[in-house]
Each structure stands twice: as structure tokens, then as C-alpha cells.
Amino acid sequence: MTVTLASRMQHMKASEIRELLKLTERPEVISFAGGLPAPEFFPVEEMKSISLEVLDRAGRKALQYSTTEGHAPLRQKIAERMNRTQGTSVGADNILVITGSQQGADLTGKLFLDEGDVVLCESPTYLGAINALRAYGPRFVEVPTDDDGMLIPDLEKALAAHPNAKLLYVIPDFQNPSGRCWSLERRQGLMELARKHQLPVVEDSPYRDLCFEASSLPSLMSLDRDNLVIHLGTFSKTFCPGLRLGWVTAPKGLYEKYVLLKQGVDLHSSTMSQLLLDRYLERHDIEQNIARITAAYRARRDVMHAAMTREFPAGVRFNRPQGGLFLWVELPEGIDSRDVLAAAIQRDVAFVPGGCFFPNGGHHHTMRVNYSNMPEDRIEEGVRRLGSVIRSFLR
Amino acid sequence: MTVTLASRMQHMKASEIRELLKLTERPEVISFAGGLPAPEFFPVEEMKSISLEVLDRAGRKALQYSTTEGHAPLRQKIAERMNRTQGTSVGADNILVITGSQQGADLTGKLFLDEGDVVLCESPTYLGAINALRAYGPRFVEVPTDDDGMLIPDLEKALAAHPNAKLLYVIPDFQNPSGRCWSLERRQGLMELARKHQLPVVEDSPYRDLCFEASSLPSLMSLDRDNLVIHLGTFSKTFCPGLRLGWVTAPKGLYEKYVLLKQGVDLHSSTMSQLLLDRYLERHDIEQNIARITAAYRARRDVMHAAMTREFPAGVRFNRPQGGLFLWVELPEGIDSRDVLAAAIQRDVAFVPGGCFFPNGGHHHTMRVNYSNMPEDRIEEGVRRLGSVIRSFLR
Numbered sequence: 001m002t003v004t005l006a007s008r009m010q011h012m013k014a015s016e017i018r019e020l021l022k023l024t025e026r027p028e029v030i031s032f033a034g035g036l037p038a039p040e041f042f043p044v045e046e047m048k049s050i051s052l053e054v055l056d057r058a059g060r061k062a063l064q065y066s067t068t069e070g071h072a073p074l075r076q077k078i079a080e081r082m083n084r085t086q087g088t089s090v091g092a093d094n095i096l097v098i099t100g101s102q103q104g105a106d107l108t109g110k111l112f113l114d115e116g117d118v119v120l121c122e123s124p125t126y127l128g129a130i131n132a133l134r135a136y137g138p139r140f141v142e143v144p145t146d147d148d149g150m151l152i153p154d155l156e157k158a159l160a161a162h163p164n165a166k167l168l169y170v171i172p173d174f175q176n177p178s179g180r181c182w183s184l185e186r187r188q189g190l191m192e193l194a195r196k197h198q199l200p201v202v203e204d205s206p207y208r209d210l211c212f213e214a215s216s217l218p219s220l221m222s223l224d225r226d227n228l229v230i231h232l233g234t235f236s237k238t239f240c241p242g243l244r245l246g247w248v249t250a251p252k253g254l255y256e257k258y259v260l261l262k263q264g265v266d267l268h269s270s271t272m273s274q275l276l277l278d279r280y281l282e283r284h285d286i287e288q289n290i291a292r293i294t295a296a297y298r299a300r301r302d303v304m305h306a307a308m309t310r311e312f313p314a315g316v317r318f319n320r321p322q323g324g325l326f327l328w329v330e331l332p333e334g335i336d337s338r339d340v341l342a343a344a345i346q347r348d349v350a351f352v353p354g355g356c357f358f359p360n361g362g363h364h365h366t367m368r369v370n371y372s373n374m375p376e377d378r379i380e381e382g383v384r385r386l387g388s389v390i391r392s393f394l395r
Numbered sequence: 396m397t398v399t400l401a402s403r404m405q406h407m408k409a410s411e412i413r414e415l416l417k418l419t420e421r422p423e424v425i426s427f428a429g430g431l432p433a434p435e436f437f438p439v440e441e442m443k444s445i446s447l448e449v450l451d452r453a454g455r456k457a458l459q460y461s462t463t464e465g466h467a468p469l470r471q472k473i474a475e476r477m478n479r480t481q482g483t484s485v486g487a488d489n490i491l492v493i494t495g496s497q498q499g500a501d502l503t504g505k506l507f508l509d510e511g512d513v514v515l516c517e518s519p520t521y522l523g524a525i526n527a528l529r530a531y532g533p534r535f536v537e538v539p540t541d542d543d544g545m546l547i548p549d550l551e552k553a554l555a556a557h558p559n560a561k562l563l564y565v566i567p568d569f570q571n572p573s574g575r576c577w578s579l580e581r582r583q584g585l586m587e588l589a590r591k592h593q594l595p596v597v598e599d600s601p602y603r604d605l606c607f608e609a610s611s612l613p614s615l616m617s618l619d620r621d622n623l624v625i626h627l628g629t630f631s632k633t634f635c636p637g638l639r640l641g642w643v644t645a646p647k648g649l650y651e652k653y654v655l656l657k658q659g660v661d662l663h664s665s666t667m668s669q670l671l672l673d674r675y676l677e678r679h680d681i682e683q684n685i686a687r688i689t690a691a692y693r694a695r696r697d698v699m700h701a702a703m704t705r706e707f708p709a710g711v712r713f714n715r716p717q718g719g720l721f722l723w724v725e726l727p728e729g730i731d732s733r734d735v736l737a738a739a740i741q742r743d744v745a746f747v748p749g750g751c752f753f754p755n756g757g758h759h760h761t762m763r764v765n766y767s768n769m770p771e772d773r774i775e776e777g778v779r780r781l782g783s784v785i786r787s788f789l790r
Contacts, residue, residue, distance in 0.1 A: 003595045003623075004561065005652065006509050006531070012655055036460055044454030051446035059439030063635035065431055099494055099639075099661040106660040110530055114401050131659040135505055136401070166399065200398045228398075240458035242666035244494075257400065260407055264526040265501040266494040270665050271637035 011134050017356055020341060024350035030382035033350040035176065035325055036373040041293050042240050046284055047276065053283075054275045062275045068263040070097025070247075071274040077281050078233070078247050085209075086219045088231075094249050096258050099269045101206055101246035104232035105132035107261045108167070108202055111254070113138045118165040120158055120199075122150055124357035124366070126176045129169060129204060140359035141165070147319065149182030152189035159197055168199055172220060174207040174324025177357045177368035181322050184217050191223045200254075204232045206246075207324035209290050212298040227251035235277060237325070238290050243273040297325065300371040303379050311387030313394055318369075328354070329367040335393050336364045343392065349385045406529050412751055415736060419745035425777035428745040430571060430720055431768040436688045437635050441679055442671065448678075449670045457670045463658040465492025465642070466669040472676050473628070473642050480604075481614045483626075489644050491653050494664045496601055496641035499627035500527035502656045503562070503597055506649070508533045513560040515553055515594075517545055519752035519761070521571045524564060524599060535754035536560070542714065544577030547584035554592055563594055567615060569602040569719025572752045572763035576717050579612050586618045595649075599627045601641075602719035604685050607693040622646035630672060632720070633685050638668040692720065695766040698774050706782030708789055713764075723749070724762040730788050731759045738787065744780045 024031050054062050069075065075092040082088045098104055105128065113119070115137035121129075123142030130140065141162055144154045149172060159165060170190070172182040182190075194201045203220040221231040234246035248258050262268070280286070304327060305320045312318065317330040329351075331337060337353040344350060354366025371379060419426050449457050464470065470487040477483045493499055500523065508514070510532035516524075518537030525535065536557055539549045544567065554560060565585070567577040577585075589596045598615040616626040629641035643653050657663070675681070699722060700715045707713065712725040724746075726732060732748040739745060749761025766774060 003507075003593065003649075006505065006507055006512075008509075009506065009652060012652070012659075014651065014655055034460075039455035039459050042455055042458040044450055044458065047454065047458065048447055048450045051450065052443055055439055055443045055446065059442065060434035060437055061637075063437040063439065063442065063637040064434050065429075065631070065636045099664075102659075103661045110401065111404065112398075112401055114403075117401075128659075128662070135656065135659055198398065236460070240667075241460045242456075242458040244661065244663070244665045254398075256409065257404060257407070260409055261530065264407075264497075264523075264530055265660065266498045266639065267523070268639070269494075270639045270668055272635075272668065272671075273665055276667075 008135055008137055011137065015356060017338070017353055020345070021350060021352070023345055029348045029350055030374060030378050030385070031350045032369045032371065032374065032382060033352050034373055035370055037237055037241060038293070038296060038372055041289070041296065043280070043284065043289065046280065050276055050279045050283060054279050058275060062272045064271060066268050066271040066274070068259050068268045070095070070269065071271070071278055074274050074278040077278065082249065087222045088219070090249050094251065094255055096248045096250065096255065096262060097269050097274060098246050098248055098262065099266060100236060100241070100244045101204065101232040101234035102128055102132065104246060104248045105129045105204070107248065107258055107265070108230065109133040109136040110261050111257055112166050112200065118162040119167045119169055120155070120162070120165050121169045121359065122171065122175065124177055124354060124363065125169065125359065126171055126204065127356055130359045133169070138166070142358060142360055145178070145180065147180055149180060149186035150190060152186060152193070155190065155193055159193060165199060167202060168194060169202045169204065171204045173205060173216065174210060174321055176207070176324070177326055177352070177354060178328040179319055179321030179324050179326045180328070181217065187218060187220060187223060191220060194228050195226050198226070199228065201229045202232065203229055206234045206237050209238050210294050210297060210325070211323040212294065212301065213322050221249065230254065238286060238293070239277065239280065243270070243277060245269060245273050245277055297372050300376060300379055301327070303376045304369070304371040304383060307380050307383035311383050313387070313391050315394065316390060325370055325372040327369045327371060329369055331365040331367065331390065332394070333365050337367045338364060340367070340389060340393060344386060344389045347385045347389055349382045351386070403530055403532055406532065410751060412733070412748055415740070416745060416747070418740055424743045424745055425769060425773050425780070426745045427764045427766065427769065427777060428747050429768055430765055432632055432636060433688070433691060433767055436684070436691065438675070438679065438684065441675065445671055445674045445678060449674050453670060457667045459666060461663050461666040461669070463654050463663045465490065465664065466666070466673055469669050469673040472673065477644065482617045483614065485644050489646065489650055491643045491645065491650065491657060492664050492669060493641050493643055493657065494661060495631060495636070495639045496599065496627040496629035497523050497527065499641060499643045500524045500599070502643065502653055502660070503625065504528040504531040505656050506652055507561050507595065513557040515550070515557070515560050515563045516754065517565055517570065519572055519749060519758065520564065520754065521566055521599065522751055525754045533561070537753060537755055540573070540575065542575055544575060544581035545585060547581060547588070550585065550588055554588060560594060562597060563589060564597045564599065566599045568600060568611065569605060569716055571602070571719070572721055572747070572749060573723040574714055574716030574719050574721045575723070576612065582613060582615060582618060586615060589623050590621050593621070594623065596624045597627065598624055601629045601632050604633050605689050605692060605720070606718040607689065607696065608717050616644065625649065633681060633688065634672065634675065638665070638672060640664060640668050640672055692767050695771060695774055696722070698771045699764070699766040699778060702775050702778035706778050708782070708786050710789065711785060720765055720767040722764045722766060724764055726760040726762065726785065727789070728760050732762045733759060735762070735784060735788060739781060739784045742780045742784055744777045746781070
């Protein structure tokens with residue numbers, strides 16, 4: 001067949017790393033590669049009784065088409081929880097239920113981006129967002145970050161160099177891939193610049209609730225006085241990813257556009273999934289579920305950090321995230337983490353080479369390491385093997 | 396806020412008719428407007444036992460992330476059923492599970508269309524596909540149709556006028572909105588031209604299984620010898636739309652591109668929905684379910700057609716579809732069905748004005764009338780009211 005594809009398909013390549021990681025699906029592999037929640041905390045028993053209740057009380061409704069915006073009581077609950085936990089003041093009419101927050105990145109690209117438009121983002125940033133937005137042909141301008149988030153003077157320089165930038169995409173809480181959490185000052189600094197430039201800010205927030213500290217920092221949406229922030233949320237990390245439910249919170253004006261685009265891409269998200277989640281939120285305390293998950297991930301983070309401290313040779317840097325699923329490792333420059341992965345797979349341990357999180361390439365000495373999906377003894381063993389592999393590269 | 400949206404948003408307008416139809420959601424309205432299946436045939440009781448089984452046996456898996464391609468046993472079953480009922484020879488590795496076949500239209504636009512590219516389609520065609528594809532900025536070239544499908548000499552002329560056309564989008568079986576079914580000759584004629592021009596053909600096939608006659612005509616994919624046909628299927632009409640499950644069948648080469656794009660837009664479709672459907676297909680005979688639905692829709696089609704014959708004044712033409720959900724009405728030219736709808740809503744009856752199914756406008760004397768979602772007595776009463784409204788316009 002000699003058919004002609006859209007020109008955007010030139011940028012859309014299957015990742016070599018994804019192919020490599022397919023080799024890690026064997027059960028004997030200790031995988032720190034995925035971003036999977038720990039399935040032992042999925043409320044399987046609760047879901048059984050809830051499934052029966054939903055089908056008994058609203059079976060025909062649960063199995064029928066429904067509105068693009070989403071199940072109204074669920075939207076109400078999402079708005080109330082955001083207002084309660086983040087101090088925002090949004091209503092159900094700002095909430096669009098979507099098929100995982102990944103869909104929010106796609107809809108955002110569709111809404112804002114023409115070919116060649118500039119998207120400002122953290123360096124590194126979330127691979128899934130890069131892939132979603134890349135279909136719309138933008139130029140990514142990476143803004144340097146440190147452990148406290150984006151460097152505000154660098155953001156200012158980037159805005160001066162790209163005054164027509166269309167979007168600022170950030171993950172302020174326990175970022176994927178770096179695990180970093182932005183300080184209050186950086187959040188305020190970003191919002192000040194966004195206001196000055198009237199630049200829309202996409203706050204992707206999948207990990208915010210998985211906070212190992214006593215209290216969270218304000219979300220960007222809660223700091224917004226100009227309706228510039230679009231907030232993407234998800235139940236994939238706090239409930240069950242297999243239901244594919246997330247949400248967009250958008251200011252009026254933009255909200256209706258998201259609905260219009262969502263209708264074109266899949267009409268609406270699963271009615272059954274929405275009714276199951278809505279019933280779960282009525283019958284059970286999701287905060288308690290989140291507390292259980294967070295405690296387990298904190299313990300795993302501790303085990304992983306301690307093991308790295310023991311097992312990794314001098315010259316390897318790694319952080320100690322205050323929440324989320326990921327820890328970020330920097331090898332000495334010159335060591336390519338793709339080679340390290342190839343060697344690690346031979347030892348039945350895996351991670352994601354960090355280079356793929358930099359939309360403009362480079363940074364191949366970095367690694368993203370997940371600690372949420374493996375029990376503590378496997379984390380210890382995996383880090384031991386990884387340390388030995390890394391040492392072999394340092395010789 | 397004075398943010399700048401993507402230029403595509405200029406074409407993406409909320410439909411006035413959609414706003415009007417919101418007025419028809421009152422329970423007293425007899426609505427022939429939607430394309431909703433009859434919920435009384437949803438297998439609610441079966442879904443209860445299946446939900447328990449899935450959660451008992453594979454609860455953690457059902458609630459976890461899964462692969463973009465879809466649940467492997469489900470893909471296998473879809474391929475086998477296509478081969479059995481359509482005589483195709485596809486494998487599980489041609490099947491991508493998607494979030495309703497609507498998503499297939501979006502992914503197809505993303506895969507093939509650059510701004511200004513020509514899409515050839517039936518006149519009229521499916522509104523949801525127009526909306527999905529429009530986001531990619533194509534020019535729609537409508538090819539005239541009659542009761543047997545697209546007029547092949549007109550397709551030939553269109554191809555001569557637009558030799559760089561990118562896609563041919565058609566719904567050969569019981570089309571939305573017209574209810575028409577293409578004859579074998581037209582199907583063969585289309586495939587001959589597609590072959591000659593090496594033009595990809597999207598066969599959107601949501602209604603194929605709802606056939607009121609003894610046997611179906613060959614699908615385009617079964618006639619394809621050149622890997623030119625992409626087939627979109629769905630379980631929304633034969634099982635439950637609320638699970639949001641459909642599929643793309645694509646030839647190798649294109650298949651991998653669809654997977655890549657699907658990963659960017661929502662990672663994968665609901666694992667829970669997929670496992671429920673897979674278990675349903677194992678435990679129950681979906682052919683029996685389809686037979687029950689089809690018998691009911693055939694009876695409703697009969698009732699609606701008889702009522703229109705009785706109630707509609709001379710000069711109004713309507714067809715008698717051999718399958719699917721919709722019947723197509725042509726009022727005398729000069730009568731605008733949008734005005735008829737406004738008057739009909741006053742009498743608590745609704746339909747969709749046909750103009751919105753023509754991507755380039757016009758044809759406002761046409762109407763799409765759904766018969767699947769109302770019981771027979773309401774169909775009779777609704778057509779009676781509609782006849783009286785139409786008569787008032789003919790005076």
C-alpha cells in the first residue's frame with residue numbers, strides 16, 4: 001500500500017525503549033519501569049458490592065449512552081473535593097469527565113496548538129504529554145528545573161524569547177519523571193508570569209494526593225485569579241486506573257470548547273465506570289484509601305532510597321521524593337542509561353532511561369525509577385542488582 | 396481571558412440543533428432524535444453475575460492499567476467473529492480495541508489528514524464522523540447517493556476532480572442518517588475505484604449486525620484484496636454503549652500507527668469494560684442477543700413505516716430501511732426541517748433535522764427519524780403528532 005499519511009506522522013515514532021521494555025514483562029523481572037499503582041490496594045471487594053448496587057438500581061442507565069460532560073453527581077463530587085482539598089472555588093459546570101487524564105493532554109493540544117506553536121514545559125517532563133501534544137506539531141521549549149521546580153528567571157527568559165508561546169505545561173506535585181515538588185515561591189512566580197503574559201497554564205496533577213508530608217502546597221489553580229489555569233486530575237492513582245477516569249477542570253469559556261472536542265473524540269467516557277466510581281465515593285471514604293496507598297508508597301520510597309544509598313556507587317545522584325511514584329537518578333555524565341537498561345534487563349531488573357522525558361533529546365545519563373509497584377523485598381533486591389550493573393559501567 | 400486557540404477551533408462550533416434537542420430531554424417528549432439502542436434489551440442480570448466473576452477471578456487485573464492494543468482474548472474473539480460473519484481473514488493482531496467506534500474516526504483523522512486534504516463521503520453522512528474529522532481541517536467532498544448507496548459514476552468524477560483525495564469514508568450498512576444499505580454492485584464498484592486510485596477506505600460499520608433481512612451483503616473489508624480498507628466496529632449497538640467499546644481493524648503497517656496514536660489519546664480503553672465484555676462473550680451467545688434486538692427493531696420499523704404511510708401527507712417521501720436504527724424523510728423542498736423541529740417540540744415530539752448530516756450544508760428539507768428507542772405505541776403517537784405538524788407546514 002502506498003497511501004499518504006498526515007505529515008504529523010513523521011514526528012510520531014514508536015519508541016525503541018518501549019520495545020526494549022516489552023522484554024521486561026516476564027514475571028521474574030523486577031520492574032521499576034512502569035508507573036503502575038500497587039494493585040494490592042485496589043478495592044476489589046468493595047467493587048463487587050458496588051457493581052451489584054449500580055446494576056440493580058440503575059442498570060439500564062449504566063449501560064446506555066450518556067452526556068459528554070459526564071455523570072452530574074460525579075462532577076459535583078469532584079468539584080467539591082477539589083474545593084475542599086485545594087481551596088479552589090469550582091463548580092460541577094467546570095468539570096468534564098474524561099477517559100483518564102491522558103485524554104486531557106490530547107484535548108488540550110487540539111484546543112490550543114497549531115503546527116509550530118511553542119509549548120513551555122519543565123525539563124524533564126511527562127512522556128505521555130509529550131506524545132499527546134506532539135501530534136499537534138508544537139515546538140517544545142524546555143525550561144530548566146531544580147529540586148524546587150522550574151527556575152523562574154529561566155521561565156522569564158523563555159517567555160521573552162517566545163512571546164507568542166501558546167501554553168505552559170507543568171506537573172507541580174511529585175512530577176513524572178523527577179518526583180520533584182515545586183516550592184510555594186516557584187508556584188507564585190509561575191503564576192505571576194502567566195498573569196503578566198496572559199498565558200494558559202496546564203496543571204497536570206495526577207500525584208498530588210500521594211503526598212508523604214503533613215500538608216500539600218497550594219495547587220496552581222487555587223492561586224489563579226485570571227482563569228488561566230486548566231487543571232487535569234485523575235482517579236488512576238487514588239482509585240483504579242483500569243476504569244480510565246480523569247477530569248479536566250476548566251474556566252467557563254474554555255470548558256465548552258473541551259466538551260465540544262471531547263464529543264468528537266469519544267462521545268463520552270464509560271457510563272458504567274462513572275457510576276461505579278460515583279457509588280464508591282458515596283459508600284466509602286476515598287481519603288482513607290488514599291491514606292493507605294500513601295503510607296505504603298512512603299515506606300517503599302524509604303526502602304528504595306536506603307537501598308540506593310547503600311548500593312549505588314559514589315558519583316550517582318538520586319533524590320528522595322516527598323510524594324508520588326518516581327525517584328530520579330543521575331549517573332555520571334557520559335554513561336548512557338539506555339546501555340545500562342540493556343545490561344540491567346540481563347539481570348532481570350528494569351527502569352526507564354531518562355532521555356525520553358526531554359522532548360528535545362539529550363540527558364541520557366538520567367533514569368526514572370518507580371517504587372510504587374514492587375513489594376519492599378523486591379525493591380531491595382532490584383536496587384542491589386541495579387547497583388552492581390551501574391558499578392560495572394563506572395569501571 | 397484573551398488566550399489564542401488553535402485555528403481549527405474556528406470550524407468547531409457547538410451545534411444549534413444540539414441546543415434545541417436539549418429541550419427534548421423531558422420524559423414526556425417522544426424522541427426520535429437520538430441514536431440510542433433500546434435499553435430494555437441490555438443484559439443487566441447477566442452483567443451482574445459477570446461483574447462478580449471478573450472481579451473474583453481477575454479483580455486486580457481488571458482495575459489495573461493494560462496494553463494499548465486491548466485485552467488479547469477479546470481481540471481474538473473480535474477477529475474470529477469478523478471472519479465468521481463477514482468472511483474476512485483478519486487476526487487478533489489487526490484488532491485495536493478503542494473507546495467506542497467514534498474514537499476510530501478521530502484516530503483516522505489524526506493518521507491521515509492534513510489541513511485542506513480531501514475526504515470523500517456519502518451525501519449525507521454521519522454527523523459524528525464529520526465532527527471528529529473536521530478537527531483536522533479537511534475539505535469534505537460529498538458524493539451523491541441513492542437507495543443503493545453511492546453513485547459510482549459520481550465517485551469516479553469526484554476522484555478525477557480530486558486525484559489527491561486522502562480518504563473515502565462510508566457506512567455501507569444501514570447508514571446513519573439515511574438507513575440505506577449499499578447494493579453488492581455499488582460495493583464492488585467502490586472497491587474497484589479504490590484499488591485503481593490506491594485510496595484508503597474507512598468502512599464504518601456500527602449497524603451491520605442489525606439486519607432485518609435473511610442475509611447481509613459482503614463488507615468492504617471482505618472484498619478488499621489490497622489492504623486498503625480500515626473497518627470500524629462497535630459493541631454499542633449489539634451489546635451496551637455505556638461500556639464504550641469498539642474496535643479498529645486495520646492492515647499491518649497502518650495498525651501500528653493506530654496503536655501509536657491511541658496511546659497518545661487515552662493510553663488504552665477501560666480494562667474493566669473489556670474484561671466484562673470478554674466474559675460476556677464467553678458465557679453468553681451474543682448472536683442470540685443480536686437476534687432479539689433485531690427482531691424488536693424490525694417490528695418498530697414496521698410500526699413507524701405504517702404510521703408514516705397513514706399519517707404523513709402526500710409529497711413527503713420516506714424509506715423503509717432493511718436494518719439499523721434510522722429512517723430518512725424528505726419533505727417537499729422549501730420546507731425547513733429546523734422549523735418543523737421547533738414546532739414539533741411544542742407538541743412533545745422530536746427528530747434530527749437532516750441538514751446537519753451534509754458537511755457542506757443545504758438539504759434542510761430532510762429529517763432523520765430514529766425508531767429503536769421508543770416502544771411501539773409511542774412510535775404511533777409520535778408519528779401522528781409529527782404528521783399533524785408537517786401538514787401545518789404544507790398548508
